[in-house]
Amino acid sequence: MYDKEKDLIGAFLRGEVDRRGLLKGLGAAGLTAGTAGTLFNMMSTQALAADFDWKAHSGKSLKLLLNKHPYADAMIANLQAFKDLTGIEVTYDVFPEDVYFDKVTAALSSSSSEYDAFMTGAYMTWTYGPAGWITDLNEWIKDPAKTNPQYGWDDFLPGVKASCAWNGQPGGALGSEDAKQWCIPWGYEQNNLSYNQEMFEKVGASVPKNLDELVATAAKLNKDVGGGVYGIGVRGSRSWATIHPGFLSGYANFGQKDLNVSEDGKLSAAMNTAESKAFHAKWVQMIQESGPKDWSTYTWYQVGTDLGAGASAMIYDADILGYFMNGGDNKMAGKLAYAPFAANPEAKAPTPNIWIWSLAMSNFAKDKDATWYFLQWASGLEHAIFGATKMDFVNPVRASVWKDEIFRERLNKSYPGYVEMHDVSAPGAKIHFTPQPLFFDLTTEWAATLQKMVAKEVPVDEGLDRLVESIDRQLAEAGLG
Amino acid sequence: MASVTHSSPRGSRFRISKRALPYVLSLPALLVCIGILIPFFTAVIYSFQRYRLSQPWARQFNWGENYLNFFTDPGFWNTLKISLLYAGVTVTLELLLGLGIALLLQRRSTVNNFISIMLLLPLMTAPALAALMWKLMTNPGFGILSYLASLVGLENFRWASSPDTALLTVVLVDIWVYTPFIMILLLAGLRSLPTQPFEAAALDGVPRSFVFFRITLPMLTPYILTATLFRLLDSIQQFDIIYAMTQGGPGDTLTVFQVEAYLNFFQSTNVGRSAALLIILWAITYALSNIFIKNWLRLRERARGEA
DSSP: OOHHHHHHHHHHHTTSSOHHHHHHHHHHTTOOHHHHHHHHHHHHHHHHHTTSOGGGGTTOEEEEEEESSHHHHHHHHHHHHHHHHHOOEEEEEEEOHHHHHHHHHHHHHTTOOSOSEEEEEHHHHHHHTTTTOBOOTHHHHTOTTTSOTTOOGGGBOHHHHHHTEEOSSTTOOTTOTTOEEOOEEEEEEOEEEEEEHHHHHHHTOOOOOSHHHHHHHHHHHHHHSOTTOBSOBOOOSSSHHHHTTHHHHHHHHTTOOSEEEOTTSOEEEOTTSHHHHHHHHHHHHHHHHHSOTTGGGOOHHHHHHHHHHTSBSEEEEEHHHHHHHTSTTOTTTTOEEEEOOOSSTTOSSOOOBOEEEEEEEBTTOSOHHHHHHHHHHHTSHHHHHHHHHHSOOOSBSBHHHHHOHHHHHHHHHHSTTHHHHHHHHGGGOBOOSOOOTTHHHHHHHHHHHHHHHHTTSSOHHHHHHHHHHHHHHHHHHTTOO | OOEEEEEOTTSOEEEEETTTHHHHHTHHHHHHHHHHHHHHHHHHHHHTEEOBTTOGGGOEEOTTHHHHHHHTOHHHHHHHHHHHHHHHHHHHHHHHHHHHHHHHTOSOOHHHHHHHHHTTGGGGSOHHHHHHHHHHHTOTTTOHHHHHHHHTTOTTOOGGGSTTTHHHHHHHHHHHHHHHHHHHHHHHHHHHSOSHHHHHHHHTTOOHHHHIIIIIHHHHHHHHHHHHHHHHHHHHTOOHHHHHHHTTOSTTTTOOHHHHHHIIIIITOBHHHHHHHHHHHHHHHHHHHHHHHHHHHHHHHHHHTOO
16 A cells, blocks of 8 residues: 555655645545655655664653744754654743743853753853853764764755854864864854845835845835834844844844954954944944834834835845744745845955754763754754654754755745845855854943944944943953953 | 750750850851852952952953052042942932932821822832833833923934933932832831820920921931931942843943943953952941941930930
8 A cells, every 4th residue: 555655755755755746646546635645754764764773872861941932943843753763752931032031041150950952052052061061962973883974964954054163263163174063053043135025116225135124124114104004123132142143143244243363363352443423324224213112112023124114115135034023923034035235345245144043962961872863853855844844843954954945935925035135145144243152242232332332322433432441451351362 | 064955856965065055056147148249249249359150361460450450540430439329319319319209198188198108109010121111111202201302392312312311210210119218218218216205395386397407317217217318328329220221321321330340240251350349348338337337326326325
């Protein structure tokens, strides 16, 4: 029974048939979607298990610490497949993002063995790694006895993969030869434009191509759309999270840096160059003219929900924020579109700074080998395809998922410009910060300085000079400057 | 040697010397005290260390360098100024309002009792939730308070998102939550005052203001001092309202001790600086408590005619 269909699915899993051919074949065979899905999962599990002993840790148990996020939802929806494949029992705790990283810090700093693996951002590993709280995963990735030969480590997008690897030297390049792989990328966000097509059409605005146009377009939208709609949403809370999305993406596009690294490895603040001051001045002007009135309290949540509710005309923020606001029961669902954005008119392409939701292994994990089984399954191709096609697991970190026609077609159909935006900006997408232990000090103070500039408490030039002075003092105190 | 004999439930007998008995009886209190002192002295030790979780290799005693750095750190002086200002403003306003409301509700009646219970409701709200509620009410797009402000000509009033009005906004939330605390303490005090002095003043036709300033207020002072002490200690350690509304911003407008120490520990993982900030905060609260308790004892002695 279903032999032909099994052969077809087997051919697909061996890469001999593409997904379109697979679906066409299954449809021709008269299989219902449910039956096809069951068969597909069964064959996927068999294929995964073909050359690798997934049952080596059967009977063991793991506990995960997860952030409430669509990536975690997708994993939980598919978790039974992992349990069936390995015989490993998995439990988890899920916390909202507001308190999530405090929970992680508390668990790890107390050397708790409660959690074996957890979700993290790459920036956080710059603290967790040197502190000895997480494990360098190279030991497992490079061990053929512990890693499925079909895992496909080379399939990960290079900029994303490198952004999760650091040698622990303050100022050391991400992804260098001697870098430790502190985490495995899971899903990531580029920072580009998500905009309301209806509002743009209403006022006859075209999609901005550089920072000057962005400032002008936001002002036009702010003035002409009406109904209290403001021009552009960007984050503004007193937090590192204000600096890393659109702000740093645009800043890096002008070739500007957060820190200089001298030949002897000393760090110094680099935000008070003439180019940096010019960029800051335009950014501040844009928020003053066209940003939300209570910008200084804005986190990703307010930026996203305002776009979804039709309170803002566009955002320069995480692309997946625009993605999620274009669906569900959002008021503006189906009205949003996407565009890559290079702030510098002379730049050849966008250089989005990226946020990577990743998976890391606790150094206090009860069984690291079993934990690695979970990590490689959760970051494997099969789960990535499941998440990308059946759940909202965007943006995938594997090149092969981005090549998947069904996935691309799904995005093109409901999210106009999303795939093109991704393809255009992916080559320049990476973490543009300098990895170093004072990352959160530096970026929080940078955000506070931006708040002062927008509130006209301090002029841009003076604010940046003071910021540089303060950061240099802190770097010196920490023995880094 | 004198001894005390105790019999255990099982009937066996053991003896504790009379001299040892007080120590044995105070042992549970001593154990609790040790439980409190261990974290305290751990924090003191951390505050004398250069200790960042992200730089474990650099951990060492720096003997007061964290404290010395505060002298040249404008951020610390801003924290000290904002913390004292916040505590001073909130406690003063809450005291005035609480006293005013207590005086209005002093006479026992069904309506007054009902109102005093209703006024306690904000006190039962978690401060962080109250802050989130106020954040919604002050939202410039749909907040009811922003709408009301616009009706009286305050268009674009930015509440907690402007450095000019952020302090005012969080003080309003603090007042909303904690004024009932002072009100209920002072109301209890007012209702427990002896009636004879007031009756005598009424017979003599003494003006109300004279009664208030010369009879009511002096007799109520121990209650006022108690309420002030509790609120002062609490508000100089304020965290939840400020963090939930502004995370200490805009800029450095509201970086009070607790917010700064929290960010230093959980975000920057700078344990040494965070501990030093908290030890300074402890020193301030200790000094304030001493001042208040000494005054309270002095007043009590005066009331007994001992001073």
